Amino acid sequence: MSTSTHIGRRNFLGWLGGSALIGALPGIALAGDNTVKESEFKPDLELELRAAPDKVSIWAGTPTNVWRYQAKVLKGDKRAVTSLPDSYLGPIIRVSKGTKVRINFINDLPQASVVHWHGLIVPEVMDGHPRYAVPPGGKYLYEFEVGNRAGTYWFHPHPHGHTGEQVYGGLAGLFIVTDDEERALKLPDDKQDVALVIQDRSFTRDNQLRYVGGGQGMGGMMGRMNGFTGDQIMVNGRPDFTLKAERKPYRLRFLNGSNSRIYKLAWHDGTPLTVIGTDGGLLAAPVSRPYVTLAPAERVELWVDFSSRKAGEELTLKSLSFSTSNGGGMMRGGMMGGGGGLANGAEFSVLKVKVEKGAAVAGKLPERLASIEALNPSEAGNFKAPRVFSVTAGRMQWGLNGRVFEMEAVADDEVVKLGTTEVWQFENEASMGMMGGMPHPLHVHGVQYRIIERSVQPGALSAWNSLSAGFVDEGWKDVVLVMPGERVQVLIRFNNYPGLFVYHCHNLEHEDMGMMRNFLIKS
Ligand code: C2O
Ligand code: CU
Ligand code: CU
Numbered sequence: 001m002s003t004s005t006h007i008g009r010r011n012f013l014g015w016l017g018g019s020a021l022i023g024a025l026p027g028i029a030l031a032g033d034n035t036v037k038e039s040e041f042k043p044d045l046e047l048e049l050r051a052a053p054d055k056v057s058i059w060a061g062t063p064t065n066v067w068r069y070q071a072k073v074l075k076g077d078k079r080a081v082t083s084l085p086d087s088y089l090g091p092i093i094r095v096s097k098g099t100k101v102r103i104n105f106i107n108d109l110p111q112a113s114v115v116h117w118h119g120l121i122v123p124e125v126m127d128g129h130p131r132y133a134v135p136p137g138g139k140y141l142y143e144f145e146v147g148n149r150a151g152t153y154w155f156h157p158h159p160h161g162h163t164g165e166q167v168y169g170g171l172a173g174l175f176i177v178t179d180d181e182e183r184a185l186k187l188p189d190d191k192q193d194v195a196l197v198i199q200d201r202s203f204t205r206d207n208q209l210r211y212v213g214g215g216q217g218m219g220g221m222m223g224r225m226n227g228f229t230g231d232q233i234m235v236n237g238r239p240d241f242t243l244k245a246e247r248k249p250y251r252l253r254f255l256n257g258s259n260s261r262i263y264k265l266a267w268h269d270g271t272p273l274t275v276i277g278t279d280g281g282l283l284a285a286p287v288s289r290p291y292v293t294l295a296p297a298e299r300v301e302l303w304v305d306f307s308s309r310k311a312g313e314e315l316t317l318k319s320l321s322f323s324t325s326n327g328g329g330m331m332r333g334g335m336m337g338g339g340g341g342l343a344n345g346a347e348f349s350v351l352k353v354k355v356e357k358g359a360a361v362a363g364k365l366p367e368r369l370a371s372i373e374a375l376n377p378s379e380a381g382n383f384k385a386p387r388v389f390s391v392t393a394g395r396m397q398w399g400l401n402g403r404v405f406e407m408e409a410v411a412d413d414e415v416v417k418l419g420t421t422e423v424w425q426f427e428n429e430a431s432m433g434m435m436g437g438m439p440h441p442l443h444v445h446g447v448q449y450r451i452i453e454r455s456v457q458p459g460a461l462s463a464w465n466s467l468s469a470g471f472v473d474e475g476w477k478d479v480v481l482v483m484p485g486e487r488v489q490v491l492i493r494f495n496n497y498p499g500l501f502v503y504h505c506h507n508l509e510h511e512d513m514g515m516m517r518n519f520l521i522k523s
Contacts (some may be wrong), residue, residue, distance in 0.1 A: 037372045041100065041198050045075065045100070047081065047104065049103050050070050050115055058237070064203070064207050065208060065209070066209065067170045069173050080094055089257075090170075100146075101145070102141070104139065105134075107136060107138045114132050114133040114134060116128030117155050117209075118443075119478045122497070127499075128138050129445075130266075131408065151277065151299075152176055153299075154172060168211045169368050177281075188363065193251045194243065194252050197235065197255045197277060198233070200259075226260070226509075230341070230342070233319075245356065246356055247306050247352050247361065247365060249361040249362075252301065254302070256294040262467070263345050263471070275287050276301050278474070279448070281478025291469065297443055303365050307360035311355060313354075313355040317352075318349050325484055329451045339359075377423060378483075380421045380491055384414065387425065391426075398440070400517050404513075405504075405522055409518060410518045414520060415520045416494050418521050425487055425488070428440055428487070429484075440507060441480070453489050454487070455487050456487075460485020463484055499521055500518050502516050503517060503519055
């Protein structure tokens with residue numbers, strides 16, 4: 001009933017004509033194809049980053065057609081870029097805070113694309129706004145100084161209407177930042193610092209990616225409204241992932257790189273998780289959780305001491321079951337995404353850890369990790385009357401305050417002043433009746449924010465209770481999961497760059513259908 005699309009070279013050729021918009025970019029001098037002519041910028045690290053079709057062997061037999069980022073270091077430390085073995089995922093870029101980075105992006109996809117540096121705070125023209133998407137064969141020059149604190153950031157495409165499809169095809173990579181404060185902690189590094197990207201995919205019988213991002217009729221509509229969920233869990237681009245661990249403490253950095261699946265991460269034996277970091281880097285101090293809720297685009301860093309485990313022991317990191325809706329409406333029960341098979345909220349194994357032989361080397365986690373100032377909501381000028389963004393459900397269309405994305409438009413209530421601090425209140429209440437409600441991971445570009453508080457309607461407690469003990473709201477965030485019937489207040493300082501940025505739902509099918517808006521930071 002649903003319209004499915006096999007991701008492969010042949011099919012891609014039919015999809016040309018997306019949102020290829022090349023406007024005049026304010027602020028930088030442009031040559032014909034978006035390349036900056038001559039600039040004062042002196043990079044410490046210069047890369048070429050190419051997005052192109054490729055093939056990867058994931059299953060026995062026919063290789064899988066994917067879309068993939070590949071990077072080359074043109075200048076600077078070659079070790080700044082590493083790739084994940086046998087993966088469709090893009091490279092891991094590692095830099096220190098303060099590094100000046102130049103990235104020559106080449107779009108060798110048969111669709112328009114643009115790169116967004118998720119979580120990094122960069123000038124408007126470097127942020128990958130959909131209006132800067134370049135057509136097939138096009139280039140875009142990124143130049144920015146990394147100003148973020150140490151943390152696990154990432155990059156992915158951001159062309160309007162095609163982000164879900166392009167990320168699903170394989171386009172995503174990590175951008176890991178370190179700084180002096182972090183280095184002084186002597187956290188596990190090298191082989192004991194492991195990045196783990198969790199995604200879900202569906203495959204056809206001939207090993208090709210199957211994506212249901214839309215289509216006509218009931219199936220396509222449900223796929224779009226719920227978002228895509230695949231039936232195969234992938235870690236770093238591999239199914240049935242096993243981490244071979246020495247008997248030492250590890251730092252595990254998780255990114256939920258899925259289009260719409262939420263994970264409820266827990267050890268099979270109930271051992272609590274020690275969380276040391278989230279979206280915007282290290283927490284002030286470690287916190288413990290029975291499980292961790294990880295919504296699309298969120299990151300969480302765990303400190304795990306495998307020295308207390310026996311050699312040969314095998315651990316399973318699971319995703320526990322939860323519910324995404326409070327009953328009623330057409331989405332009651334386990335939420336079935338367009339991919340079918342494994343509902344959002346089903347229980348499954350995410351990865352296995354195999355503890356290797358060898359002497360145990362115990363480690364100690366510092367009690368203080370980073371200096372994070374105490375949260376003071378009254379620093380916001382609008383503390384008493386927050387700026388409200390409500391999830392709305394139109395005719396088979398999610399929106400924000402009843403609006404959907406328009407490439408250049410900004411409404412009066414989407415303008416903030418550079419240098420001010422505000423409380424933004426995300427509300428996911430109005431849609432409850434008609435659709436039964438669903439969670440929305442809300443993301444804001446150009447900032448890192450702090451979560452002030454959550455409140456939930458009594459009638460919405462059943463879904464909320466199934467995930468809330470796993471929220472990690474301490475520290476700096478750029479995505480927050482807003483459950484049905486919930487409102488969440490965040491404190492945002494608009495003290496970085498002026499310009500036109502986007503805020504949106506990071507359920508990528510929602511984003512693509514227009515659950516995204518511009519906001520303007522006015523200088
Ligand atoms: Cu990770 Cu606007 O996105
Ligand atoms: Cu982002
Ligand atoms: Cu959403």
